[in-house]
Amino acid sequence: QKEVEQNSGPLSVPEGAIASLNCTYSDRGSQSFFWYRQYSGKSPELIMFIYSNGDKEDGRFTAQLNKASQYVSLLIRDSQPSDSATYLCAVTGGGYNKLIFGAGTRLAVHP
Amino acid sequence: SAVISQKPSRDICQRGTSLTIQCQVDSQVTMMFWYRQQPGQSLTLIATANQGSEATYESGFVIDKFPISRPNLTFSTLTVSNMSPEDSSIYLCSVSDRDDGYTFGSGTRLTVV
Secondary structure, eight states, X not given: OOSEEEOOOOEEEETTSOEEEEEEESOTTOOOEEEEEEOTTSOOEEEXXXXXXXXXXXXXXXXXXXXXXXXXXXXXXXXXXXXXXXXXXXEEETTTTEEEEOOOEEEEEEO | OOOEEXXXXXXXXXXXXXXXXXXXXXXXXXXEEEEEEOTTOOEEEEEEEETTSOOEEOTTOOTTTSOEEEEETTEEEEEEOSOOGGGOEEEEEEEEETTTEEEEOOOEEEEEO
16 A cells, blocks of 8 residues: 555646545654645645644645545645646655655646 | 755766765755655655764665765755666755745756666
8 A cells, every 4th residue: 555645637627616636645643744736847846734634725725634534635726727737745754754745646727 | 944956957877877966955954855756756755864874765775876965954965876777867855844844956857878
């Protein structure tokens, strides 16, 4: 079982719609959860992090965490073509709080 | 958040040679992380570098192939040794930034021919 699992996509949504990205993780001891966006040829860019169960909102982005289900998600409201990218879920694990990444979900927002 | 300067940004190297990648951070950080991103893949952690101690390598990565230096709290290097075409990847350094999560350098795109 992979430590962090994501649907590779591509997830295709129309402009203005809500994009929902999901991630599950295997280590119950994970403390911190991150969503990164990566454009082709660029390094990952942090969108949000969440530590506690529930929702965390930042502009058009909402991260949701359910530790009992070992599930974290990212909602993107009013999706724009510029949101088209690969979205990487990452969780901390191990003694050094290292970041473990999922395979990433490609999002395509079409006009 | 921390700002990381990583260089070189890209290089084309002959097989059998070595390349050293440098990361400079604008603030003191305890841990630095080195990742590899193979074409079309996600990020895989190579090792964690602490100042004053040997790096901790992940399964599948060894010090002879990826020696790491961490001489102070703002700088680290990763060397890719005895390169083969399979080492062609993007290599990224990262630091844990307490307030802003984990920040990444701009990456080094390595092509081995």
